[in-house]
Amino acid sequence: MELRSPVKREDLEKLSVGDVVYVSGYVITARDSAHRRMLEYLKEGKDLPFEIKNAVIYHCGPLVERRNGEWVVISAGPTTSARLNEPTEELLNYVDAVAIIGKGGMEIDFKGKAVYLSYTGGCGALASKSIKKVKEVHWLDLGMPEAVWVLEVERLPCIVAIDLRGNNVYEEVRRRVEENYKRLVEKV
Amino acid sequence: MEYEDVVRTVIELFRKAEIELSEDVVRALRFAYENEENEIARINLKNILENVEYAKLKGIPICQDTGLPIVFVEIGRELCLDFDIKSAITEGVRRATREVPLRPNAVHPLTRENPGDNVGKGMPYVIIDVVEGDRLKIAVMPKGAGSENCSALKMMLPHDSKKIKRFVLDVVRSAMGKPCPPIFIGLGIGSTFDGCAKLAKKALLRDVTQMNEFEMDILDAVNGLGIGPMGMGGKFTALAVLSEIGYCHTASLPVAVNVQCWANRRAFAVLR
Numbered sequence: 420m421e422l423r424s425p426v427k428r429e430d431l432e433k434l435s436v437g438d439v440v441y442v443s444g445y446v447i448t449a450r451d452s453a454h455r456r457m458l459e460y461l462k463e464g465k466d467l468p469f470e471i472k473n474a475v476i477y478h479c480g481p482l483v484e485r486r487n488g489e490w491v492v493i494s495a496g497p498t499t500s501a502r503l504n505e506p507t508e509e510l511l512n513y514v515d516a517v518a519i520i521g522k523g524g525m526e527i528d529f530k531g532k533a534v535y536l537s538y539t540g541g542c543g544a545l546a547s548k549s550i551k552k553v554k555e556v557h558w559l560d561l562g563m564p565e566a567v568w569v570l571e572v573e574r575l576p577c578i579v580a581i582d583l584r585g586n587n588v589y590e591e592v593r594r595r596v597e598e599n600y601k602r603l604v605e606k607v
Numbered sequence: 608m609e610y611e612d613v614v615r616t617v618i619e620l621f622r623k624a625e626i627e628l629s630e631d632v633v634r635a636l637r638f639a640y641e642n643e644e645n646e647i648a649r650i651n652l653k654n655i656l657e658n659v660e661y662a663k664l665k666g667i668p669i670c671q672d673t674g675l676p677i678v679f680v681e682i683g684r685e686l687c688l689d690f691d692i693k694s695a696i697t698e699g700v701r702r703a704t705r706e707v708p709l710r711p712n713a714v715h716p717l718t719r720e721n722p723g724d725n726v727g728k729g730m731p732y733v734i735i736d737v738v739e740g741d742r743l744k745i746a747v748m749p750k751g752a753g754s755e756n757c758s759a760l761k762m763m764l765p766h767d768s769k770k771i772k773r774f775v776l777d778v779v780r781s782a783m784g785k786p787c788p789p790i791f792i793g794l795g796i797g798s799t800f801d802g803c804a805k806l807a808k809k810a811l812l813r814d815v816t817q818m819n820e821f822e823m824d825i826l827d828a829v830n831g832l833g834i835g836p837m838g839m840g841g842k843f844t845a846l847a848v849l850s851e852i853g854y855c856h857t858a859s860l861p862v863a864v865n866v867q868c869w870a871n872r873r874a875f876a877v878l879r
Binding site: 481493494498499501523524544562565578580599600602606607 | 646647650651654655657658661662665667668669670671672673708709710711712714719721723751753756769770772773776780783784785787828831832833834835836837838839840868869870
């Protein structure tokens, strides 16, 4: 499966849990501080300096280097998405349809507006292979990891972990883990 | 031995740790890939192995979270140093941040201000020990936050040693996919409140393929949870349980679980 940004609702509808999907186009990195600032802007009715409504949002704080006046991404894997549960739930009020790339899953209501794609955590070097260039950077005052980097990517391989219909790999695993836990604890 | 030797060693150790996993860790990851049956788990483990190879080939950090700079030092008591070892290590971290490069991760805990060089009050985190001999041993362990955030400590009752396994299970169960499993588990048993946390961290320096029966037993239980690589299900939630003990007060049993991601990065050097 292929997914290209800006994403449309009908593109997201085609994705099902367990599919491998290759993401191309632009992704916007955002972590804790960027989410806070985005929400401040949006609540005040201020325009964001980047497009979020149909974006691919990447939970990532890249390692970037300045070479000959240009930003070069060295390593850029996903960060733990669960930290962004709360701000994401609010952010979804301001978007049409988005794809979120991260690791570890999220425990929120995606309101039928988002799919969650998993990229293998820790694989920052491999991810840099799919990142073609840094298009823009915003809010560098937040520090390198927390700034918003607009990255051009080509066929970033992800796994669909939560689809538009609400099927959720992590929830299924959690249910099984709870059963296993009960059984194991009885033995201890 | 000069100040500059320590600075250079620290830079090279961080470079090595960030770019190349040690052979024991790679072997453990490969074993998991070869024995995993869950399809999604196999994709994740394959990505991990490819990532490890690609980072080495290109000479770039395995993970963008190049961690917090943690440095273990053992000073032989016969050694005579005419410089401040801590400031040499700090300078090494500052230069490694520019040269490797490392992501500037260290921030003020309250204002979140980022100085940009991974140096600040208490950072790098340096643990110094005096040992027999005339050598200086340095081990670096750049540690990511995804796994560190899932770690926990408990002051258990003196005779609750049978509940240690349960505590480890509780910690791993609440962590789920967050610490980038398959994880390595550093287990500190005994000492003091702070001491057991240090033991847990130090245990992660060990060869991950060498475990005793007690550790294997906990590992089997943890893998029985079925969290799997990246929390997406599978047989391999953890690759090793590594423990260290320290004598504690007769009235206490401190236990610490330091969770480490699959990218168990560390590097070692000995200077004379």
